[in-house]
Amino acid sequence: MQKKSGSLPSTISLCLSLLLIACSFGACRRSAAPDGKSLTLAVNSGVEGDALKQAARDYETQTGVRVNIAEFPYANLFEKELIDLGAGSGAYDLIMLDDPWFPRFAERELLADLTPMFNRRNLAGPDDDFLRSSLALCRQPYETGALYALPYVGNSQLFFYRKDLLENHGLKEPVTWDDALAAARTISERESAGAPGGRQVYGYVMRAAQGNAVVADFMPIFWAFGAEMFDAEGRPTVNSAEAVAALRFMLDLGKYAPPGYVSFNADEVSAHLLQGTAAMSINWPAWISAFDDPERSRVIGKMAFTTMPAAKNPGRAEIGNWLIAIPRGSKNADAAFDFLVWATSREQMKQSALRVNPPTRRSLFEDPELLARFPAYPAQLRSLETSKPRPRTPLWNEIENTFGIFLSKANSGELSPEVAMNQANVEIEKIIARNRR
Amino acid sequence: MNADSDKPGSEMRLAQPSRARAAIRRERGLPYLLVAPAVAVLLALSIYPLVYLVKVAFQTGSGDAVRWTFANFERLASDGFFLTALWHTLVYAATALTFEFLLGLGLALLLDRSIRGRAVFRAILLIPMMLPSVVVGVVWRLMLNPTSGAINGTLQGAGMNTDRLTWTASTALALPSVIAVDVWQWTPFMFLVLLAGLQAIPQEPYEAALIDGSSAWQTFRHVTLPLLRPAILIALLLRTMDLFRVFDQIFILTQGGPGNATETVSLYVYRTAFRFSDFGYAAAMSFVLLAMTNVVSLIYIRLLQRQEPA
Numbered sequence: 001m002q003k004k005s006g007s008l009p010s011t012i013s014l015c016l017s018l019l020l021i022a023c024s025f026g027a028c029r030r031s032a033a034p035d036g037k038s039l040t041l042a043v044n045s046g047v048e049g050d051a052l053k054q055a056a057r058d059y060e061t062q063t064g065v066r067v068n069i070a071e072f073p074y075a076n077l078f079e080k081e082l083i084d085l086g087a088g089s090g091a092y093d094l095i096m097l098d099d100p101w102f103p104r105f106a107e108r109e110l111l112a113d114l115t116p117m118f119n120r121r122n123l124a125g126p127d128d129d130f131l132r133s134s135l136a137l138c139r140q141p142y143e144t145g146a147l148y149a150l151p152y153v154g155n156s157q158l159f160f161y162r163k164d165l166l167e168n169h170g171l172k173e174p175v176t177w178d179d180a181l182a183a184a185r186t187i188s189e190r191e192s193a194g195a196p197g198g199r200q201v202y203g204y205v206m207r208a209a210q211g212n213a214v215v216a217d218f219m220p221i222f223w224a225f226g227a228e229m230f231d232a233e234g235r236p237t238v239n240s241a242e243a244v245a246a247l248r249f250m251l252d253l254g255k256y257a258p259p260g261y262v263s264f265n266a267d268e269v270s271a272h273l274l275q276g277t278a279a280m281s282i283n284w285p286a287w288i289s290a291f292d293d294p295e296r297s298r299v300i301g302k303m304a305f306t307t308m309p310a311a312k313n314p315g316r317a318e319i320g321n322w323l324i325a326i327p328r329g330s331k332n333a334d335a336a337f338d339f340l341v342w343a344t345s346r347e348q349m350k351q352s353a354l355r356v357n358p359p360t361r362r363s364l365f366e367d368p369e370l371l372a373r374f375p376a377y378p379a380q381l382r383s384l385e386t387s388k389p390r391p392r393t394p395l396w397n398e399i400e401n402t403f404g405i406f407l408s409k410a411n412s413g414e415l416s417p418e419v420a421m422n423q424a425n426v427e428i429e430k431i432i433a434r435n436r437r
Numbered sequence: 438m439n440a441d442s443d444k445p446g447s448e449m450r451l452a453q454p455s456r457a458r459a460a461i462r463r464e465r466g467l468p469y470l471l472v473a474p475a476v477a478v479l480l481a482l483s484i485y486p487l488v489y490l491v492k493v494a495f496q497t498g499s500g501d502a503v504r505w506t507f508a509n510f511e512r513l514a515s516d517g518f519f520l521t522a523l524w525h526t527l528v529y530a531a532t533a534l535t536f537e538f539l540l541g542l543g544l545a546l547l548l549d550r551s552i553r554g555r556a557v558f559r560a561i562l563l564i565p566m567m568l569p570s571v572v573v574g575v576v577w578r579l580m581l582n583p584t585s586g587a588i589n590g591t592l593q594g595a596g597m598n599t600d601r602l603t604w605t606a607s608t609a610l611a612l613p614s615v616i617a618v619d620v621w622q623w624t625p626f627m628f629l630v631l632l633a634g635l636q637a638i639p640q641e642p643y644e645a646a647l648i649d650g651s652s653a654w655q656t657f658r659h660v661t662l663p664l665l666r667p668a669i670l671i672a673l674l675l676r677t678m679d680l681f682r683v684f685d686q687i688f689i690l691t692q693g694g695p696g697n698a699t700e701t702v703s704l705y706v707y708r709t710a711f712r713f714s715d716f717g718y719a720a721a722m723s724f725v726l727l728a729m730t731n732v733v734s735l736i737y738i739r740l741l742q743r744q745e746p747a
Contacts, residue, residue: 079711210694259599260583260606262695268582277584398713405518409696414608434512 038066039093039336042084044077047286048153048322051352052096055343058351065335074098085110090329093336099137099321102149104394106140111148112326117337126150129346133387134321134360142392149325150344152352154360156387157220157317158379160273160287161280163304165191165201177224177249177309180204180280184256187279203256205278209265210408215400217282218407219318219390221253222246224311229391229399236428238403239421242312247410247417249311254411262412274298282308284320285358288376305376307383319387321360358384395431402427490727494720509721519722521697522705525612526726529701530680533619537676538669540620541627546661548628549635559632566625574689577618581605581690605691611698615687622686623679627672634668635661667741674737681730702726 041056043049049071056067070092072080078101084091085105097105105111118125125147126135134151136143159180161173165187174180184203191201207213225246231237254261258272270287272278276298290296291303308315324343326336342348346361353359353370358380364370365381374380390396406424409415415423494510496503513519544562548555565573580587581604589599601607604614642664646656662669684703687693693700693708702722710719 075711079714082714208695209692210696211692258584259601260603262603263606263611263691271585398715401708401712405694405696408694409608412606412608412695412698414696414698 037064037335038068039332039339040068040070040091041339042070042072042077042081042092042095044074044096044098044322045071046074047355048357049096051355051357052152052324052343054355055348055351056339058348059339059342065339067339081105085327085329088329090327090331092327093330093332094340095325095327096152097149097323097325099151099319099323100390100396100400102137102323102325103140103392103396105325106145106148107394110328112328112330112333114147114150114326114337114340117333126344129361129363130344131360131362131381131384133319133384133389137319137321137389138323138325142389149323150340151321151360152324152344152349153322153357154380154384155284155286155320155322155358156380156384157216157282157284157308157320158288158305158376158383159280159308159315160283161304161306162276162299162302164302165279173304173306174280174309177221177311177315180309181249181252181256184253184280188256191279200277202258202272202278203280204253205257205264205269205272205281206250206253206261207264207266207269208254208257208262208408208411211401211404213265213404214407214411215404216318218246218250219388220282220308220315221250221311223316223388224308224313225249226312229403230393234393234432236399236425236432238428239418239425244417244421247407247421250407251411251417262408273303276302282317285376285380286356288374289356305379307379307386314386316386316388317383319384319389322357395435398431399428402431487727490720490723493716494724496717498717509718512718513721513725518697518700518705519702522700522702523725525699526681526683526701526703528612529616529619529683530677533616533623533680534673534676536616536620537624537627538673540624541672542631542669544624544628545631545635546657549632562628563625565622566629568622570622570685571689573618573622574686577621577686578605578690581614605699606695608695608698611691611695615690615699618686618690619680619683623676627676630668630672630675631665634665634672637668638664670737670741674734674741677733677737678730681726681733 041052043052053069053071056069059065060067070080077096078098081092081095081097081101082104085095086108115125130151131154133156134154135147138149138151139145139147159174161183163173166173166183169183169186169190171183171186172179174183181204186203187201188203191199206217208217222243225242227240227243227246228237237243258264258278261268266283266287269278269281269283270290273281273283273287274290274297285305288303288305292300294300308317324340326333326340330336344360346363349359349361350364350367350370353364353367354373358374358377359365359370362381365377371377390400393399403424406415406420406427410417410420495505495507497506497508498504548559548562552558568576579585583589583599583603583606586604588604589602592599592602603610605611638661642660643656646660651659682703683701684707687699687701687704688707691699693704703726706719706722706726709715709722
């Protein structure tokens with residue numbers, strides 16, 4: 001009896017380890033059906049990926065084509081896709097990608113050109129309903145080159161502000177960055193701990209953690225001040241007079257931001273906005289719905305969303321679209337293309353929009369049913385149409401990281417704006433030179 | 438033995454030694470057979486990746502454009518980010534190790550005597566070590582939040598102005614903050630190993646010291662410390678190896694920021710490999726970190742093996 005009870009767990013563990021070994025040798029992997037009626041889709045875990053996953057289930061019931069989903073967190077998705085596509089293993093028939101990754105994939109010719117596939121179906125290309133700024137991201141070179149993807153989720157930054165606070169203090173919606181700074185100063189001073197209401201509200205809040213966060217929140221200021229990352233020859237120009245002025249302006253805004261904003265990421269910024277302790281910010285549309293959630297928000301109905309303030313140049317938001325592409329190594333490219341066209345069609349994208357993903361089609365931003373649910377759509381559409389992409393270079397991850405480190409150093413007071421921008425320029429030059437060799 | 442070979446029954450007798458020899462041979466082979474699986478696993482999981490790491494460290498480019506080169510190692514010497522990260526790693530390891538050792542030793546000495554509630558204290562002291570580093574990172578991140586965190590809240594309650602105490606957001610305070618979190622989490626480990634060491638020391642030397650009339654300090658210096666030496670070195674060795682490769686708490690707490698004020702080599706390696714896809718350079722940095730860890734570990738092991746001079 002005792003012997004038996006002792007051997008049962010070991011038998012189980014033996015079976016489990018055998019199963020594990022079998023799995024690692026690929027026995028558990030679902031193989032593609034020989035007739036090509038099976039697709040494998042790499043998606044990110046998040047609302048964008050969830051919408052596409054749901055669409056894949058619908059596609060299975062409608063067409064009988066099996067769609068396998070490989071889901072990865074945002075931080076790993078790029079790496080998985082790059083390794084797999086680089087090796088040409090053809091594990092994925094469709095991949096979701098964040099638009100800043102696109103140049104890296106397209107430059108190494110890892111994606112299938114979609115135009116011949118459109119032509120085979122007697123179509124010239126994607127229809128005119130797609131927003132120009134979204135479709136431009138799917139071409140290499142930007143806007144003019146061959147088409148390697150279709151846009152699925154149309155994010156671009158918005159300017160978030162507390163309309164109640166601005167009204168209370170006789171302020172208007174900020175049209176320029178100077179308006180925003182003046183409003184931030186007024187609110188910070190009047191809504192301080194000693195003022196009626198007794199709670200400190202900070203005039204402005206931003207993400208200034210090194211890396212992607214600080215760069216994303218800085219770019220709209222940088223561009224509005226007339227600065228550019230690169231000149232026409234591709235040399236970095238982040239130490240131009242305009243760029244330094246933009247950084248100096250960011251530090252001015254920082255004076256009205258909560259202490260420690262230098263380490264803020266999306267979580268901290270959103271917490272301040274949701275708790276009503278900050279009045280203005282740049283943020284992404286994904287956060288809009290949270291402000292109407294009574295469990296999380298103390299500012300229900302008090303937030304307004306608009307396009308980026310201007311300075312010397314008109315205000316422009318950073319665009320951040322999710323794209324879907326077909327890897328060049330896919331063995332089911334035709335079936336994948338059918339799915340791609342179906343998933344980005346007006347009807348299907350509306351389903352995705354109802355699952356809170358901003359669309360990339362103009363008609364959907366004007367759709368009455370969606371407008372009723374998403375009142376910020378007009379501002380989102382204006383923001384998307386005037387948005388600007390991150391510089392289209394395959395080295396963007398590394399350049400953005402380096403740029404972000406120096407922006408963070410300036411915000412923390414470690415370096416002056418001039419020194420920070422000069423050093424950033426030198427380091428970005430190094431990255432470019434190193435990769436030219 | 439051969440003299441008996443022509444006698445009847447010699448076949449029997451001959452067969453016996455040969456069988457015995459076979460048995461001995463089998464027995465000699467048995468240990469090798471028994472360690473073979475472990476060696477195979479070690480080869481697959483440890484040696485192969487190491488060889489691969491070295492190979493990748495001497496390569497640049499990818500796919501068809503791979504070149505053999507020293508470029509990755511040359512770049513190390515002129516890369517300000519790497520040198521800063523290396524410096525942070527050394528400062529982090531040295532500071533955390535010192536505090537963890539002194540606090541751990543103090544706690545171990547305190548709890549090595551029979552005081553009331555000793556078991557409870559011991560259990561409570563071990564809690565931080567049992568928490569996953571990620572949880573520790575998140576908890577401390579919340580506590581260190583400059584406006585809503587418990588630490589600044591307490592200080593404000595005591596009437597302090599905390600506007601400049603932004604902890605992980607301040608260039609000056611960020612590294613000390615992440616080190617403090619490490620000390621909080623890993624002092625219990627030092628305590629545990631040193632307490633075990635203390636309790637393994639026999640009573641007789643203490644009795645002898647008592648009879649000789651030595652002071653408490655003399656007893657500690659000349660009886661406790663020498664006898665605790667193996668435990669101390671093992672605790673320091675294990676912690677040093679861990680500290681050199683520290684990643685998780687810093688990743689959660691600051692991601693290496695502000696700027697690169699808390700970036701250690703492990704974080705920079707992670708970024709280089711998985712964000713910039715530059716595996717060659719990441720491998721070269723890992724190799725340096727590995728070499729550094731090995732050298733320090735060897736020093737500890739030498740010290741451990743050396744006999745304490747009488």
